């Protein structure tokens with residue numbers, strides 16, 4: 001068993017400007033990676049929860065290397081933000097949850113978090129479509145129509161993908177007009193998080 005320790009969240013500016021970097025300096029990244037195969041129990045310092053901070057939703061890739069959590073690598077206290085995760089952290093797939101979070105919950109701010117070495121940069125949509133058609137998941141079930149209608153939202157340029165998803169959300173007719181929307185990149189090698197917009 002090991003224990004993660006974090007700096008007090010009061011030491012981390014919650015709204016840094018574009019280009020700035022968040023370092024959760026006491027986050028022992030190498031320890032996390034070296035114990036990846038061991039049973040672990042993660043305990044975090046218990047911060048008093050700021051209910052106002054629950055106006056934040058983090059949209060993140062599902063990649064398990066975003067440790068200890070998408071909200072925490074953005075410097076947010078444990079339990080303070082809603083989180084939506086999918087392959088690539090893409091806004092087009094997350095829009096259903098975001099509309100629910102704004103209309104039925106309390107979300108007014110969205111932080112888009114993509115990351116280095118993302119699997120979505122390693123293939124193209126047509127590659128995955130071709131793979132599925134060549135080796136259908138259910139051999140006797142036709143899948144051509146289903147495959148052609150599904151976008152996998154792969155991308156080439158990491159920074160541009162963040163900018164695109166921020167723009168998508170700002171322009172989406174079902175996202176609240178006064179929403180704060182920002183874009184971030186998490187480096188899976190260094191544990192640093194950088195704001196890009």
Ligand SMILES: [Zn+2]
Nearest residue numbers: 061063118119
């Ligand atoms: Zn990813």
